[in-house]
Amino acid sequence: MSHAWGYSAENGPEKWVTKLPHRRWVPASPPSTIVPADASYDAGLKPLCLKYDAKDCIDILNNGHSFQVTILTEGLQTDPISGVYRLKQFHFHWGGAERSWLRLHLVHWNTKYPSFGEAASKSDGLAVVGVFLKVNRAENAQLQKVLDTFDAIKTKGTQTTFPGFDPTTLLPGCLDYWTYDGSLTTPPLLESVTWIVCKETISVSPAQMASFRALQFSGAGEAACCMVDNYRPPQPLKGRAVKASFQ
Ligand SMILES: NS(=O)(=O)c1ccc2oc(=S)[nH]c2c1
Numbered sequence: 001m002s003h004a005w006g007y008s009a010e011n012g013p014e015k016w017v018t019k020l021p022h023r024r025w026v027p028a029s030p031p032s033t034i035v036p037a038d039a040s041y042d043a044g045l046k047p048l049c050l051k052y053d054a055k056d057c058i059d060i061l062n063n064g065h066s067f068q069v070t071i072l073t074e075g076l077q078t079d080p081i082s083g084v085y086r087l088k089q090f091h092f093h094w095g096g097a098e099r100s101w102l103r104l105h106l107v108h109w110n111t112k113y114p115s116f117g118e119a120a121s122k123s124d125g126l127a128v129v130g131v132f133l134k135v136n137r138a139e140n141a142q143l144q145k146v147l148d149t150f151d152a153i154k155t156k157g158t159q160t161t162f163p164g165f166d167p168t169t170l171l172p173g174c175l176d177y178w179t180y181d182g183s184l185t186t187p188p189l190l191e192s193v194t195w196i197v198c199k200e201t202i203s204v205s206p207a208q209m210a211s212f213r214a215l216q217f218s219g220a221g222e223a224a225c226c227m228v229d230n231y232r233p234p235q236p237l238k239g240r241a242v243k244a245s246f247q
């Protein structure tokens with residue numbers, strides 16, 4: 001596997017900061033769990049309104065860290081921060097003791113900037129909607145459409161078309177959320193993310209969790225390395241305020 005960043009002991013989160021020599025500190029990315037008592041209700045926060053049109057769904061790619069679905073559609077219409085954000089891609093992270101959790105990240109960029117790349121370097125450039133997924137008996141039928149592509153994207157660098165998928169089908173029914181400023185959870189760890197984390201979770205079955213863990217970090221022809229624990233461990237809030245859209 002390449003010496004680039006990853007999630008192993010050799011190239012994992014403890015080593016990432018060494019790859020960012022210009023950084024004297026490790027930017028705080030979102031804590032993996034939010035302590036509701038630490039959040040303060042903000043009546044000024046707008047309802048989370050997510051509208052995506054599946055007609056421009058592009059493809060699904062195993063990028064060696066996770067898999068990512070790229071969709072070119074309208075994104076957040078209104079949001080806790082001003083401006084219109086466009087969905088760029090969504091992906092997942094998964095792991096934990098007893099293989100117990102997954103995180104969905106819907107990545108949006110502020111269209112006041114000319115591109116995602118430009119936006120990613122600006123403090124108000126990105127908005128990532130996070131949804132926690134819990135493993136229990138229930139199976140999410142819409143999510144299964146994503147998992148049905150896994151045979152075609154088993155190894156790093158493989159991709160396949162993924163037409164007509166609407167990511168809103170993966171969202172919980174209630175869109176109450178917490179929001180706070182943070183960073184990307186993977187290199188380059190840019191501090192350009194407004195995190196918007198849904199209070200409600202969605203469920204996946206153990207069989208669906210096993211499908212995620214059967215993907216591989218490794219490329220075809222390399223020693224197989226299962227894609228597991230592809231997440232950055234929880235980071236301290238470092239004094240960042242967490243606001244809640246609900247009481
Ligand atoms: N995991 S995440 O913080 O949502 C996220 C979103 C977009 C990204 O683009 C690069 S490059 N790294 C990224 C990490």
Ligand SMILES: [Zn+2]
Pocket residue numbers: 091092093105185
């Ligand atoms: Zn992510």
